[in-house]
Amino acid sequence: MSVDGSVDYLQSEIYGNSAIAALSEEPWYEFEIDLDYPRMAVRFVNEIMPMFADILQKEIDASES
Numbered sequence: 001m002s003v004d005g006s007v008d009y010l011q012s013e014i015y016g017n018s019a020i021a022a023l024s025e026e027p028w029y030e031f032e033i034d035l036d037y038p039r040m041a042v043r044f045v046n047e048i049m050p051m052f053a054d055i056l057q058k059e060i061d062a063s064e065s
Helices: 007-016 018-023 039-064
Strands: none
Touching: 007 018
16 A cells, blocks of 8 residues: 555545544544654654665665675
């Protein structure tokens, strides 16, 4: 399953989920979605995670050799 994170996708997933629909007729108003992440979290994802992914990929490649 691919998740693009768009509001339209999230809305369709929420309204299409029978368990959530059983809890509320208007689930969109029941669940808050926080799209504003802390500055340091965004920096970590943008700067550290790519370096970490490269290190992991090198280790995977070395173990497969």
